[in-house]
Amino acid sequence: MVTPTFLTRADATPRSVRPQDEGATRSKHGDSLDNPDAEPAEIALEADSNLGYEHWDEYWRKVHGPKFAYEEPGSTSEPVLRYDQIHRVAGGPSSYFRPPYHAMVTDDQKLVADPYARVPAYQRPRWDGFAYIAYAAEADINRVLKQPQYDKRVVADEQTAFRMVTRSITREYILLPSPTHRDPISLVKIHYRKPELTREAFQERLLNQHAEVVLAQAATHTYVRRYAQLHNIGSTQYDPEGSLMDAISVLSFASMNDVEDFLVSDDYQTIEADEASFTDLAQSEFWTGITYSVINRLLPELATKR
Template identity: 45%
Template structure:
């Protein structure tokens, strides 16, 4: 009989957290896509990922969906992946096998940010509109009037917080992770795009557990350098965003990409390298987020972002956050001079 280990909870009230610092943390913001049978022309596949039942890489994931070792039924793939990522992979990742393994203590926070398909996205944002005929009447059938679904590039984010870059090596370089978690990644993830970031907490969380978060992936205007964009974003745009989002946004974080830009460098990813920053704006509910996105205040924020970004190159979507590890409470605003 297989022995199971009960999940340990590394967050309040199951452990005593410590107050956060006003120094920027180092964050590994890994954009994830699930191991599915999407054609290679539509979604990138990382080397060595998407395996068959013998553990070999599938040459063409679209050729035979049943060959997928993770989930061979395309109708179940997305929901099975969401469940497995939280209930199995997340538990495996934070399970220390040896009593003297203290590497996980270097992990200050770990959230799984699951893309919420019914939530607002850059391709379908509120106000939503019912399809009607030229006279404003509802069609008697939806057949023939259903728009094609425009899926965002990513299915979720693994959000890992560390005091500094050296702690990433301690946690992810652990033998348990190398030998047992990374092989699992190859079976359940189609692609992993790590955005190594310096985190600035603009509006700290009061409870460390916002239900809904707006994720924005920013790509700067090509005429602007990355450092210049990030300085503008932090020192000029952030105060405007704070003033315009009061009443809706409970947590506001900027993740400044400090990762590699050239192939061959550690943590390099061709898509992650083109992202200059990631916004996380936490809200209490989907309704609050939808109201915020419909507001003139959000319009002012997006108009200001458009001054220094390439909106067509970025994207945004809604996530449901699940906190697996949080050793920080209360969270503090980052000293932007740090």
């Protein structure tokens, strides 16, 4: 079982642009900032908007990650088999700006002389990253999260660093196991089904027919180091955003260039064409992130029997 916790950073973005959990985005005095855009200087994580993203990225990996893994007296993180942080990278491929990337040129094939007038608008994905937290069984999730260390102090840290986190529970299917468990780059695909499909029918199609299409492509075996699907089966608590996701695919790579080469291959066009036949493309998105392994008790990794 995996809790794929998607998250957005605590910053001064208006609530009308990015939703916010109740109690999240704490002030320097510990109060929740209901409208952080009206009080940006009060944000506890970072008041300087020029440093906001960098400070958050550092805090999640170097401060929050060790807190989650830390074993307080009387508490344990032992049921957590795997905890990876996947930090979205704007320079990596996404469904909003995908490779191949081309030089900006004029009709006579010269580089444009006025780049200041032609800067492409930045389209930000919904999420800044996600935590891939694996357990042996669903009961282990509450065994960990109901401990005072997590229920009170780790959640307090979440409310300082994040404006929203999802709470989904998913069933994990490892289709290509990783031989190293240290794959540095992840392509994260968030799937929403076409409205005429039930969630069960969508997940069955994704796991069986679509997975076979992915695994049949030579490019998959050339570039992809790990391939897993996470199928949504519920939530640990109120989850207005995560509950809408039908499934997630996570494909791991050795380098960002390998992601780019995979996405521009003819084989990926075959994969994407099949995906489009049963996926709501307007809702679905993908993006790329750097993967940090915080906890790993799963070596060696094995493929899931389907």
